[in-house]
Structure formats: structure tokens, C-alpha cells
Amino acid sequence: DPKKPRACEACRGLKVRCEPDPNNPDGACKRCAKAGRNCIVTQPTRKRQKKTDSRVAELEKKIDALTASLTATKAAQAGQPIPGMPDGAGGIMYGGGGGGGGGPAGGMNVARGWSTNQSPYADGSTMAYPPPMVLAGQKRKYTETREPAEDAPTPSVAHSNMDTRSHEYSDIVDRGIITSERASLLFDRYNYQMAPHLPGVVFPRDMTVGECRKTKPILFLAVMSAASSETPNVQRVIVKELMQVFAEKIMLIGEKSIELVQALNISVIWYWPPEHFEELKFYELVHMAAVMAIDLGLGKRRSRRAKQGPPNWRDHPFRKQPPPDPTTIEARRTWLMCYFLTTNTAMALHRPFLLRWTSFMAECLDVLESSPDAAPTDKYLCHLVRTHQLAEEIGFQFCMDDSAVAVNLSDYMTQHKVRGFERELEKHRQEVTRELMQPSLKFSFHTINLYMHELALQNEPADAFKAPFAAETLRDSLISTATLTPAYTNALASCLTAIDGIFETFFSMDASSIRCLPVFNFVRVAYATVVLIRIYFAACAPNSELGKIIDKDSMKVDQHLDTLLEKFREVGADDKSRPAAKFLVVLVMIRSWFHKISKGELNQSARIADAANAAEGTSPFATPDATRAASDKRTPTSATTPNYSAQASNNPLQLLSEAATTN
Structure with missing residues (x-):
């Protein structure tokens, strides 16, 4: 049967089949002829649009073609030099580390x-x-x-x-x-x-x-x-x-x-x-x-x-x-x-460890030490990481991140753990070859040795590490009147050995090398300085048991402070090391308070006032307004303290200095 390409308007409106009249194919359809109405067939007004996905796919093809054309054009121009781009090699000393x-x-x-x-x-x-291959659109x-x-x-x-x-x-x-x-x-x-x-x-x-x-x-x-x-x-x-x-x-x-x-x-x-x-x-x-x-x-x-x-x-x-x-x-x-x-920061600030040691980390160490694709410096990096694996275990065992937990060095289990950590640290030290025992690794060994023995430096955990500006904290935060056991004396001796090692490593370096050190090594030097002063004050205290076994003059606190100041001045000269210049201000104030306390120039009330005013005004972390406000209310006794606020007001390293002393 002949079929009309399109239904008439009447049949379309009724939603019925539009059947043409076989006797009059060009005339009205059966329904319109029966009803006696005009049979009107309208032509389509628009074409059926393509689906959205098809249109997007076509646009994607056009954009990819345009991108390929632009890339080819740029590749053809690649032989032209780009302004500001050096053509020669940068003199890279490390190789093979691509992998x-x-x-x-x-x-x-x-x-x-x-x-x-x-x-x-x-x-x-x-x-x-x-872009990477993804689904169209x-x-x-x-x-x-x-x-x-x-x-x-x-x-x-x-x-x-x-x-x-x-x-x-x-x-x-x-x-x-x-x-x-x-x-x-x-x-x-x-x-x-x-x-x-x-x-x-x-x-x-x-x-x-x-x-x-x-x-x-x-x-x-x-x-x-x-x-x-x-x-x-x-x-x-x-x-x-x-x-x-x-x-x-x-x-x-x-x-x-x-x-x-x-x-x-x-x-x-x-x-x-x-x-x-x-x-x-x-x-x-x-x-x-x-x-x-x-x-x-x-x-x-x-x-x-x-x-x-x-x-x-x-x-x-x-x-x-x-x-x-x-x-x-x-x-x-x-x-x-x-x-x-993360471990280094947690150790320095006595905060929780974000990352804990895993078997995959141990696998990474083995690969970096043995793979032919590893960089020549990867073995040295592995030694540094291993020292901090031990630091993580020390902090976890002794709850270093929780000031509410008291760890007593007189406890047998604590002493056993300390001896175990000492053996592990010494074993690791013996495994390092002579050419790999560089300053950064020496700093790590000495700092971790001090970190594990600082249990002997505190009376109450919450007050163990206050800011260096509080003079009373420097004097009273050590056990000075209690009877010292062999465990305590050995721990204090290890602290002094570690402090000497940190200073010796720092003093042996030239100024240009110190400027290239990671900044956290300055924190370690400040940490050793404050601990040394605290041990000194504990040995000088009246009726101190510690003073009977430790000669305060053998600590050479004055000599170490003078050498440190001279070294930091040399490193920070001509504005060539901003961190060194900031730490220089901190050390100047530490030495000033040390001399005042050791000479007895400050009585107890004046020390407290001096510490409070220093923390608020002469602190190298204070703003200029705070510095002026603090200087206006100083006592006559503390007014003799040298005023470093002019150069200290811009010092931002409170957290870095507190890392040496704060819990």
C-alpha cells in the first residue's frame, strides 16, 4: 500500500493512523473524506538534532586537531632560543636518581x-x-x-x-x-x-x-x-x-x-x-x-x-x-x-608523630641503598632516616609528646630502655663509614643522644622545657636537691657529651658551609646551649648533689657562649644568613641573663620580673608596640638589661628557639 510520508493534521491531533484513500491517493485520507473536512498535510519545519554526546564528541575531535596543530607549530619553532633560558648544563652533581x-x-x-x-x-x-586519554566529553x-x-x-x-x-x-x-x-x-x-x-x-x-x-x-x-x-x-x-x-x-x-x-x-x-x-x-x-x-x-x-x-x-x-x-x-x-x-619536627617540638615507621619505609631504605638507579647521595640519606627512626621509637616509648605523663629514670624498665637505645645508637654509628660521617649526620647522632637522656633534666614533665627567657626556669627545672643515682649521673654525663659533640661539629664548620645547613640545625645548637646552662645552674645550686660530682668550670659555659656568638656573627655578616642573624639575637639575650644570674645581680623577684618583661618586650619575637610597652613598665633592676628590641622586633623564630626548650 502506498504510504504517505507524513500524517495529516487531523489524524496527528487525534493520535490515530492516517490511511490514504486507495481510490484517491492524492486526495483526502479516509477519515477526512468520511468527515468531510479538509485533509491538510504540513511539511516538517526542522531537522532532528543530533544527540548531545555526538555533538560533544565532534567538538572534542576539532579541539584535539587544533591542539595537535598548535603543538606541531611550536615544535617547528623549538630550535629558536627562548629568552632567559640558559642553554648549558647546570652542573648537577647527582646522577642516576631518576628511576x-x-x-x-x-x-x-x-x-x-x-x-x-x-x-x-x-x-x-x-x-x-x-590531556590524558579519557572518555569523550x-x-x-x-x-x-x-x-x-x-x-x-x-x-x-x-x-x-x-x-x-x-x-x-x-x-x-x-x-x-x-x-x-x-x-x-x-x-x-x-x-x-x-x-x-x-x-x-x-x-x-x-x-x-x-x-x-x-x-x-x-x-x-x-x-x-x-x-x-x-x-x-x-x-x-x-x-x-x-x-x-x-x-x-x-x-x-x-x-x-x-x-x-x-x-x-x-x-x-x-x-x-x-x-x-x-x-x-x-x-x-x-x-x-x-x-x-x-x-x-x-x-x-x-x-x-x-x-x-x-x-x-x-x-x-x-x-x-x-x-x-x-x-x-x-x-x-x-x-x-x-x-x-615530620619526625625531626616532632622530636624538636615534643609533638605527636604524624608518620610512623612501616615495612614499606624499610623496603624503601633497602632499595635506595642497593639499587643501581639510586643517586650517590641516597646512602647518606638512608643513614639520616635511620637515626630518626630511632628518635621516633624513643619519643614513643617515653611519651615525649605528652607532658602529663611522668617518666621516672629511677624506674628499672626505663633504665633498661635507655640502655637499649644507647646500644642501638652506637651500633648505627659504627655502621657509618668514615666518608659518610658528615656534619648533618653528626648533628643527628648527638641530638638523638641528648634527646634520649633528657629525662634526667626534668623535675616535672610539664615544666621540663620552658622558654630560655625565664631565668627561674633555667635554674629550677633540674633535679638539684634529690639524691643522684648512677642512672641519673650517667644520663647527665651523656647529655654533656652530646652537647660537646654538637658544639664541636658546629665550631668545626666554616661560615659558608653553615649558611648552607638546614635551618633546624640552628635549633639543635640553641637546644644544646639551653640544656648546658640548666645543668650549670643545677651544679651551682646550694646543697646540690650534682655540684659534688660535676665541676661547673669544666663545662666552659662562658667559653662556649662567646664562641657561639662569634660564629653566628661571622655566619650572619653582611646579611648572608637571615636565620643566623635571628639566632644571634637569641644567644645574646641568653648570655646576658646567664651572666646576671651567675653573678647574683638578680634576686628572685627581679628574676621573675626580668623573665616576664623579657618574654614580652625584649623577646626577639615581640612586635615594636609590645616592646615599647614592656620597656615602660620595667623595674629599675631589670632596666639594666641590654635592650635588643630594636634588632629583635623583627625576629620571627620564636617557634624555632622554643623548639630547643619548649615542651
């Missing part, structure tokens, strides 16, 4: 740090590299859903940092903060002079400063901020930009990568002290890096079930980059560095 880290499988997001169209530091109109939906254009924050630095290169932002070299030649020198300084002290972030031997700047811009910025420590005005600008990048990438975008973890670790190791105490954030940076490493899955090996089973949230197609492989050399080194820094 596939340069690619996505190695966990390093190459050329990704500034390439996403979500970042105000990049041009969102084009992409330098095609998903990458666009994901971006639009998570970050609408009207809600996206735009920092003030975004426009000033824009560059003609679509995949890179205008960095510190492009903007003339440092020249490319200066960047190469700073890169060499980091590799040859700074990283050997704590080789937690090392570069392959063949990586140039230009390649680092292009493929790992955030890490490049962190290296420049650490290596520019001898030029504080330049370092201040770079550190400010680095903190803005951290805020943008981590807090706003929520980006996670091994490159970001490494940059955070560098910013902690060579921490730049801010102007005010309230701005201290190294503790936050330490834990931010560790938490990000946990989120990336660096803390454990992927299970076989996870590899063979259905994909989890880490393998979701919405991810811009595949998750890093935690078994690469670079990922293992980064994970161990996070453990080292």
Missing part, C-alpha cells in the same frame, strides 16, 4: 605544574600538551563543573605573570628578578653546597637549569628560594611568590604531585623566617607535604588486587594525570624525606 621519575610513571608531572587551564598563571585558551565537563569561570579566583599576580608561551607562566627569570646566569649559579649552589647536607631532593646528572625551569617550574622556584639565601632582598621576593604558588596550587586548585611535595620539603629544610612570629608556618608546611604524599599513595605499595580489580577513585577517568608509582626511586626518596621531616 623513571621524569615521566608520569615516575610520579613527576612533567610540564604540568603551570599548564592547566584552571590556573591563572597559564593561558586557558590553549594547552601545551594534549568528560574532561570538559569535569573542568566546568569543578571551577566555573565566574567563580574562579584571579590573583593580582596573574596578569603580570602572563607569558606569550601558552604552557608557561612568566617566572622570576622572565620578569628580571634574577638573570638566567644567576639562576644557573644558584642551581649549582643548591646541588653542590646545600643538597649534600640533606639530599632529599636531587636531580639527574643530565638535567640543566633550563630543563628544570621548564618542566618543573614549582620545584625550580623552591630551589631558587633556598639557594638565594645570601641575598635576602631577592630571597624575600622569591619566597613570597613561592608561598602564593602553594596557596594557589594546593588550597585553591587542590593539585597534588610529587613536584609539589618536593617543593614543600625544600621550603621547610631551608626555611626562610618571616617578619613576625604569627607568620611562622614551617610546621604546617611539613605536615602539608606529608599529607599530600599520603594522598598520592606514596606510603605503600599498590596491592595486586588493586592492579587486577576494578579501578578505584585514584584511577578515575576524571583525573588529569595518572597516579604516581610509589615504587620508583624518586617516589621512595620523597616519601622517606617526608618521614624524616
